[in-house]
Amino acid sequence: MKSSTLPDGMPILSRGRHRSPRRGACFMELASLLAGERWSDHPSCTHPLLGRLARMVNDYTSDAGRRQLTADVTAVVGRRGDEQTDVRLAVAVAASTILEVPDRTQRVLAAGLIRAEQLCTESGPELAGIGREARLALDLVPAAVAWAERLDVRSPITAEIFAVRCAPTMVRCAVEGVMATGAPDRDRRLRTLLDVGINACPAPSETPVPAARPARRSRLQSSAAAR
DSSP states (O other), X not given: OOOOOOOTTOOOBOSSOOSSGGGOBOHXXXXXXXXXOOSOSSXXXXXXXXHHHHHHHHHHSOHHHHHHHGGGHHXXXXXXXXXXXXXXXXXXXXXXXXXXXXXXXXXXXXXXXXXXXXXXXXXXXXXXXXXXXXXXXXXXXXXXXXXXXXXXXXXXOOHHHIIXXXXXXXXXXXXXXXXXXXXXXXXXXXXXXXXXXXXXXXXXXXXXXXXXXXXXXXXXXXXXXXX
């Protein structure tokens, strides 16, 4: 379990949007505050798909469980992602929940994973690992795959279409699927799902420290070295 490193006096996490920190904060509003950005539940410090996942987890988690999410807020600050984040995060989230969610949700996730695998295949070796992860998840749910393939989901796919249409749906269905199970440990499962999303989004790279220039030697030191 992560421990919170937030300073004292931070607003309390609660459901929904808030006008100001005095009224509380959702997960991403608190992230905007920590990042020094304008107060917003869509701050630029976090990749949009990860932000969507965090907002949904925040809103679906119980009041008691939401307090545990505070420790994760700092982990999303600076995770702006890269060109692979939409497909990587969507596949990770879908693969981690596809066996736990109801059949109806399982089918939607399978359709998304099929599209993700297709995109990875067409994009070349740089996405091969993500494609294999999608295939491993699909092999676990053959009935859902058979249903999805009847929809003829093999039409051309691009990274842009996947990011706009597929990835957000996969994230939404994964979260709603966890809730639909009715499991008593839904808060724990939601937080685990958020951790999966965070780990799928590249961490902010550290600013390299420039190498120190060697100190100039005085003329006296240079003369002594030459002797």
